[in-house]
Amino acid sequence: MSSPIIQTHDLHKVYRVGKVDVPALRGVDLSVEKGEFLSIVGPSGSGKSTLFHIIGGLTPPTGGEVHVDGQNLAAMTDAARTKLRKRTVGFVFQKFNLLPNLTARDNIGVARHIAGVGHQQDAQFEEVLRLLGIEKRLDHKPNALSGGEQQRVAIARAIVKGPAILLADEPTGNLDTENSKAVLEVLRNLNQRLGQTILMITHNPEAAAYGHHTIHMRDGRIVDRT
Amino acid sequence: MTGKLVLENLKHRPMRSLLSILLIGVPVTLILSLVGLTQGMLQDSQRRQRGTGADVIVRGSTASSVINFSGASIPEKAVDFIEKLPHVALATGVINHSIDPPLVVTGVDIAKFTRMSGGFEYVQGGPLRQPDDVLIDQPFATQRHVGIGDKVKLLNREWRVAGIIGGGKLARIVLPLKVLQDLDGSTSKISQIYVKVDRPANTAAVVEEILQALPSYNVTTMDEWLAAFNVNNIPGIREFTAVIMAIGVIIGFAVVCLSMYMAVLQRTREIGILKSLGASKGFILAIILVEALLLGVGGTILGILLSFGAYWLIATLVPASIPMVIVPAWWPIAGLITLVGTGLGALYPGLTAAAHDPIEALAYE
Numbered sequence: 283m284s285s286p287i288i289q290t291h292d293l294h295k296v297y298r299v300g301k302v303d304v305p306a307l308r309g310v311d312l313s314v315e316k317g318e319f320l321s322i323v324g325p326s327g328s329g330k331s332t333l334f335h336i337i338g339g340l341t342p343p344t345g346g347e348v349h350v351d352g353q354n355l356a357a358m359t360d361a362a363r364t365k366l367r368k369r370t371v372g373f374v375f376q377k378f379n380l381l382p383n384l385t386a387r388d389n390i391g392v393a394r395h396i397a398g399v400g401h402q403q404d405a406q407f408e409e410v411l412r413l414l415g416i417e418k419r420l421d422h423k424p425n426a427l428s429g430g431e432q433q434r435v436a437i438a439r440a441i442v443k444g445p446a447i448l449l450a451d452e453p454t455g456n457l458d459t460e461n462s463k464a465v466l467e468v469l470r471n472l473n474q475r476l477g478q479t480i481l482m483i484t485h486n487p488e489a490a491a492y493g494h495h496t497i498h499m500r501d502g503r504i505v506d507r508t
Numbered sequence: 509m510t511g512k513l514v515l516e517n518l519k520h521r522p523m524r525s526l527l528s529i530l531l532i533g534v535p536v537t538l539i540l541s542l543v544g545l546t547q548g549m550l551q552d553s554q555r556r557q558r559g560t561g562a563d564v565i566v567r568g569s570t571a572s573s574v575i576n577f578s579g580a581s582i583p584e585k586a587v588d589f590i591e592k593l594p595h596v597a598l599a600t601g602v603i604n605h606s607i608d609p610p611l612v613v614t615g616v617d618i619a620k621f622t623r624m625s626g627g628f629e630y631v632q633g634g635p636l637r638q639p640d641d642v643l644i645d646q647p648f649a650t651q652r653h654v655g656i657g658d659k660v661k662l663l664n665r666e667w668r669v670a671g672i673i674g675g676g677k678l679a680r681i682v683l684p685l686k687v688l689q690d691l692d693g694s695t696s697k698i699s700q701i702y703v704k705v706d707r708p709a710n711t712a713a714v715v716e717e718i719l720q721a722l723p724s725y726n727v728t729t730m731d732e733w734l735a736a737f738n739v740n741n742i743p744g745i746r747e748f749t750a751v752i753m754a755i756g757v758i759i760g761f762a763v764v765c766l767s768m769y770m771a772v773l774q775r776t777r778e779i780g781i782l783k784s785l786g787a788s789k790g791f792i793l794a795i796i797l798v799e800a801l802l803l804g805v806g807g808t809i810l811g812i813l814l815s816f817g818a819y820w821l822i823a824t825l826v827p828a829s830i831p832m833v834i835v836p837a838w839w840p841i842a843g844l845i846t847l848v849g850t851g852l853g854a855l856y857p858g859l860t861a862a863a864h865d866p867i868e869a870l871a872y873e
Contacts, residue, residue: 340784340866361788368786379781379870383516388509393785395509439785 287351287446287479288314288337294345295332295502306332308502309346316446319473319480321493329502330483331451337481338371338449339363351446368397372440376452378432380424386435387420390442397443407442413475414438414468430461437468441478448472450482454489466492510791514799517771524767529806531763532846535756536811539842540835541818542752546745548833549610550737552675557734559677561625562702563711565733566590566718567726579604580689580697586722587701593717595710598624601698602678603688605663611648611829613662614679615688624704625677632656633671636684641670643682647827663691680828753845760807760849764800768857772796779861780869789862796861800854801847808843 293310296303307329314320322330335341336348339355342363348355351370355363367373372393380389390407411417414434424432433453440448450469454462470492472478482493490496498506518525557565568581580603591599600620605613618636622628628635631646633656642660644652649672652660659666662681673682689695705714711729718727728736739745772779779792815834822832 335867338784364783364786364788366786367784373784375784375870379777379784381513381778381781383520384513388512388516391509392513392782396782396785396787396791 285352286313286349287316287318288312288349288481290333290337290346290348292346293333293336293343293348295329295336295341296344306502307336307343307346310499310502310504312497312504314447314479314481316479317473317477318495319470319493320482321490321496322481322483322499323485323487323490323496324499328499330499332502333499334449334451334481334483337447338373339366369443370446372443372445372448374433374436374440374448374450374453376455378424378429378436378456380432380436380439382424385421385423386416386427386431386438389424389435390420390439393439394442399443406444410438410442413471428461429457430464433457433461433465434468437465437472441472441476446479448478448480450480452483452485454484454486462486462489510795510798514795514802517775517795517799518802521771521774524771525803525806528763528767528803529810532760532804532807532850533810533814535752535759536808536842536846537814537818539749539752539756539845540811540815540838541832542749543835543838544815544819544832545822545830546739546742546749547835548831550739550742551833552831554734554737555676556678556680557730557737559625560621560702560730561704563705563708563730564703564714564718565728565730566701566703566722568699569724569726580692580694580699582698582701582725584689584696584698586725587698589721590701590703590718593714593721595706595714595717596703597706598704599701600624601685601701603685603692603694603697604699605688605692607662607681608829611680613681613683613688615683615685616679617685618682621678624702628671628677628682629674631672631674633669636670636682638668638670639687640665640667642667643671643673643679644669645673645675645680645828647675647831648680651826651828665691756842756845757849757852760804760846761853764803764850764853765856766853767803768796768800768854769860771799772857772861775861776864776869776872779864780866780872783864783866784870792862792864793858796858797851797854800850800858804847804850805843807850808839808846811842811846812839 290310290312293307295307296305310333324330336343336355337350343356346356350366353366358366381392384392414437416431416434416438419427419431427435454465457465466489469480469482473480484490496508497504568579582601584601587599587601590596598620600617603615607613628643636643642662644660649655654660654669656669656672658669660669689697703714705711715727715729782792819832819834822830
């Protein structure tokens with residue numbers, strides 16, 4: 283049996299706010315298998331985003347262990363975490379976070395360029411575009427795209443570099459019901475067709491149901507897994 | 509892709525980009541105009557000295573710089589003395605009187621000067637005939653908006669323009685030698701003597717002869733004299749140019765530092781996005797530096813174009829007083845000075861951007 287693609291043990295994160303230490307994670311043990319679609323739910327301040335930021339290499343943990351795709355993030359330098367974000371992890375954000383000056387095509391191209399996979403279209407790129415249904419919107423800038431289209435471009439940007447893990451932080455939080463459903467279907471398709479490992483934060487139980495499993499967080503801990 | 513990102517950033521805020529380019533371009537224009545003015549004046553002086561047809565020039569004992577507008581310290585009888593020396597074909601003295609520097613009225617022995625140089629080329633009108641006649645060259649006529657027969661006020665007197673001469677022969681404004689000597693109270697005194705030798709091979713020998721006879725005077729061959737017309741021999745011009753160049757660097761630095769710092773603040777979230785995609789500090793720094801350098805290149809090009817505007821303006825308004833030239837050799841130098849300023853100016857904003865915490869940057873509204 284292969285080892286988990288994500289594994290954390292007694293993961294802690296403490297933020298320093300002024301002179302006060304604020305614990306965000308208080309001992310998280312998590313194991314995610316390759317190809318798994320995991321939903322993470324919990325109230326605001328429960329530590330969901332902090333867990334994402336650590337797994338995604340945006341910030342180091344304060345204590346405990348975290349392994350992502352065989353790499354120990356707790357021992358990583360800032361440069362090594364940058365490298366992790368470059369190839370191993372792809373982010374999808376609630377606010378889409380597309381670069382406003384660039385077209386959809388160039389937003390995707392930038393991610394490929396940074397990842398060092400070139401920005402020319404190839405078979406994998408075409409497949410992703412077909413899956414997301416945005417082939418005809420590629421030459422538009424974000425302000426000319428609907429929220430659903432922007433989020434699909436953001437998903438394309440996250441996965442064109444072939445990351446081991448896709449981290450989606452409230453991907454439907456800024457979308458209406460129809461677009462939310464479309465984006466969730468895209469994520470499910472990616473998981474089912476391409477075997478993409480996905481971790482998705484959501485407040486919406488219907489969205490969470492798209493995952494194979496759901497973990498519930500509260501006060502910096504995982505309190506339940508279903 | 510980096511270039512595209514930078515170009516789109518510049519296009520996204522066109523007013524900021526254009527204003528930055530304009531502000532960077534101004535010191536480039538200043539540098540190029542200053543160099544153009546200096547070179548123009550030197551080249552113009554060289555051309556007019558060469559136009560005398562002389563092989564040797566004798567200046568007074570107190571003459572120190574090539575910029576020596578007036579003063580008549582040489583007795584006129586020295587001309588006759590020099591003319592009698594072996595291998596001397598002809599000698600003629602002139603007297604200079606500075607009016608609005610660098611404009612000079614030159615008193616000339618017209619007959620002798622004609623023999624030495626071939627004479628003035630009259631564009632309009634003809635030689636001096638009346639006591640109050642004056643010859644002026646084409647740029648001075650343009651600058652003063654005067655033509656043949658018009659009155660022109662010089663040396664607190666009105667003169668009739670008898671002839672408009674082509675440039676390139678000694679003087680812009682010509683009066684008879686005696687007239688200017690009397691006006692200056694320098695009867696039988698001259699400012700310098702131009703000497704023509706019988707054969708060019710005897711030039712050095714003639715210089716030696718004059719130096720032996722008149723050891724306190726400054727005596728040089730025309731070639732040496734013309735070679736002396738460079739910025740190193742004009743007191744203060746090198747230092748002044750250096751100051752203007754330093755100002756160029758400082759303005760480029762300040763403009764780009766401010767502009768890029770504002771840009772980095774405005775793009776904090778975008779920097780966070782790039783970092784979340786795995787962009788390294790070097791990549792972020794490179795984007796800021798390339799953008800600043802593009803502004804610097806734009807500023808340099810605009811500065812060069814504006815220097816043509818300055819050239820046109822000066823040539824239209826004061827062609828005689830300030831004979832400016834365009835000096836393309838200085839374009840890369842001005843560009844380099846600008847790029848140094850802009851590069852330094854972009855460093856702090858660039859490093860600030862590179863050091864952004866990605867989570868904080870992504871949360872920036």
